Amino acid sequence: MIKPVVITALITLLAVVLAMNFATPEKKLERKIEHRYVVSDPQFRRELSVMLGPAILPGNRVQDFQNGEEIFPAMLEAIHDATQTITFETYIYWSGDIGKKMTEALSEKARAGVKVRVLLDWVGSLKMENELIEGMQEAGVIVHRYRPLKWYNLGRMNNRTHRKLLVVDGRVAFTGGVGIADQWEGQAQDPDHWRDVHFRLDGPAAAQFQAAFNDNWIKATGEVLNDEEFFPRLSPAGDVDAHLFISSPASGSESMHLMYLLAIAAAAESIDLQASYFVPDELIIKALTEARSRGVKIRILVPGEHIDSETVRFASKASWGPMLQAGIKIYEYEPTMMHNKVLIVDKEMVSVGSTNFDVRSFRLNDEASLNIYDAAFAEKMTRMFEEDLKHTHLYTFETWAARPLKDKLIERFVLPIKSQL
16 A cells, blocks of 8 residues: 555655646746837847847848648758758658658668758657658668657656758758648648748858757757758858747747847837737737837738637637737638748848747747848738738627637636646
8 A cells, every 4th residue: 555655745746747847937028128129220130139149141042932732842852952961850740641751751861871860849749650760760860859758858848849940961941830741731722731831041041040950959869960061161042131049948938039029019010920829928919019009000810710729719819809909900811720920020020930929939849930131021921921811801809809708718717828838
């Protein structure tokens, strides 16, 4: 018979482990950021360069790819062209058609002598068959799971890598919202095929993608990837200014939160946001409503009925009232799950990557975001945004106020746990 003191000790240990997983980092933004300058002001770039980490670098070329029909061929082509190294980090990697294609492509390059490193989040890759991993390993791919279910990880199991990074030969880099699963295939033509966007960067900022991969590779393996094959000399490839920065609970946990707050505070004319998981905290809501009060046009596009988390939907809508009253436009995407993560400010700055617009991404996940400072690219992304608007309906304050009592009760239940969604 187990003694009461042993049971008490086990319960206490469990409580401590749970508390460690639900705790947010010590560094926490609590005060609003004032509107002191606009996005076009050099001071804005100076501050984002020093506060977020990597400096903004000139000389890049950025391409956008719409939905799996464009995204996966672009990624597979880059892998096929690799001659020295491939580093790949992702949250979702499941079995299926695209999972098999990606595995075969990575394995083929490893057999050809290319150094291939793959880092998979343990939770996000639970639906991946062992045969795929074993196949890569047999071909020479070095594969690691990020924070697997081990006793030494129990206090950090809630802190996952949500980054989506692919770097080829240290020169070609991809990031965005897409995961390796079949629902991302196709052209968002029906509810079984999601809407998403991914980006390729060539130029000096590609080294920042490699450094971002190195960050979690070191955590997972203790190995530092260096030398010219991973960090080659990079020449200008275009005329776009950009930088990729990261966040994690271990370091820089508020970088994403800070970036959004600084960008919103700097907005003078417009904010367009596509957010697949839109659960803003009070500080973000206040920043958005204050931006609207100074005349900034704000449009937010979120998933409609097709969403993979009803809990997120309820937590999100609970916060919409003050924003709708302030004149912020919120649109729900109708055809399928909208998984885009794109912020456009004053048609000059674009932020894309893995980061969701919620507390989990701001404080618990490991994330990576690419900021692009280029009016032509921002104009192109605005056209993409407005094309997506054609497939939405506007959600009004009247609709919000008249939502069913059942929904309001569910919202009250999920709000206390919104940081975990």
